[in-house]
Amino acid sequence: QTTYDYKIWSRAAAERQDNQGEWYQVGTYSNDKSTTATTLMAPLPPSAASLGFENSGSIPMGWTQEGSWTFVSTATRPTAPTEGSYFAYFGTTSSTKKLVTPRFDLTTHTGVSINFDYFVGARKVGPTTWTDVLKVYYKTSLAGSWVQLGSTYTGVTTNSTWMNATINVSDAVRTNDFYFAFEAVEGSTIGYGVSVDDIVINGTAAGVPGVPTLISPANASSTSDLTPTFDWNDVSGATSYTIQIDDAAAFTSVNYTNSPATSTYTPGANLPVGTWYWRVLATNTYGSSSYTSGWSVVLGNPPAAPTLALPANGSSTTDLTPTFDWNDVSGATSYTIQIDNDVAFGSVDYTNSPATSTYTPGANLATGTWYWRVLATNAFGSSSYTSGWSVILGSVPAAPSLAAPTDASTLYILKPVFDWNDVSGATSYTILVDNNSDFSSAEINQSPSVSTYTPAADMALGTYYWKVLSTNSFGSSSYSGTWSVILAPLTAPVNVLTSVAGTDLTVSWDAVSGATTYDVYSATEPYGTYTLVTNVATNSYVTTTASARLFWYVVAKN
Structure with missing residues (x-):
């Protein structure tokens, strides 16, 4: 049942209103109604609205036209389309007229399209072809201007069926006061006219946007970026978003809120270090989605750079698997050590990432100079590397071979020269000399840089034991074998004799072991005062004979 209400306009136009709220004219009067009093039919939603012309040959409710469109079930051409019996037809020569749809509210839908059947024929008479034209328009308000939509449809002689x-x-032009129009363009001679039918307006119902999907920072991740970029997916139909960032998982007292137009947000200032929770909702003109579940992100700082400890910078060692050690860094969860034979670490030979602040290679490193450095790491990143330290890996020198005094020899000097071979790679030596074979209280403990040593002061007479080791930057050898030496006094010369040959007087004696020279003394009395006559290197002395009687004695020296 349809209920109608009536109203009369002040300028003598009468209309009636049906139960859908549409006013339309029911009589013809001498004056048009006021343009300011125009009443529109309630706008139709797209939602697959199908508009046909099944109204017994009259223009359907809500449609308007500029004139000359008819609504027929038969025409010269074409025959009626498959849906229904009536269609709209225009065939007036030298005329251009629009057929206008009811009002639509397109704001409730997105992806709107208009689908229609049409026939635009062409007629050929002799050499001349008469062509009809169809155009489709839209406008965004009743008072707006028409804008052509899509192509211009021109008839062809081969077109004998409905198309x-x-x-x-475009979503950008949608309004709640939207109209479509079909415009027929006919020349002075027409083809078979322009026909349209079965207009369908499709669209996807618009509404509250969906809930966004969070992307990054990943849930429960950590970063040292104190202004991290929060990102989520683009939500269809959303015109803005709201992000909440809070230090409470329940978002009970939100610390930061922002409403970006795009699906990303970067804080303008550093967030404090700690754990932050964030969530997002999407918004459009129909409202807002619910919030996403909260994700967390931990903000913090990478650890400080370590302080290297051992091996000491520039040191040397014979350990070819030395233990590299550095300080424990607060907050570090692991470390990375690089070991290279290049001071610039241009082609790192060894890399390891221990969890503790020490590292020992699993196999021998080659001898030579190595450089090493370390960085510290935690969930927020890594420190810079330390400055590189160097360590030289090598071998200790061999033990020396003793040379002189020969083992178990006797010397009649108190400053013996101790000598041994030069050892390759040695930078110094240590000599121990003791009168005890166990070297429990060495009389001499010296470290000359050359392979010989002479005591600075006379040694006491007696038996001594001595040994030597060699040293370089990698350590010291074992001691050489132990040799002994006896320091003994010189004995007095014996068998002192004199002989005369011509005018020569020869004084001779037995050579004394260890003596290098002899002092020769003489006196005129056997127990008188003896005077040093000479010092000779041999065990004889020759002088001229003297008229006086002389007495002689000799002292061995070294």
């Missing part, structure tokens, strides 16, 4: 077309409407 179908679909034209998309």
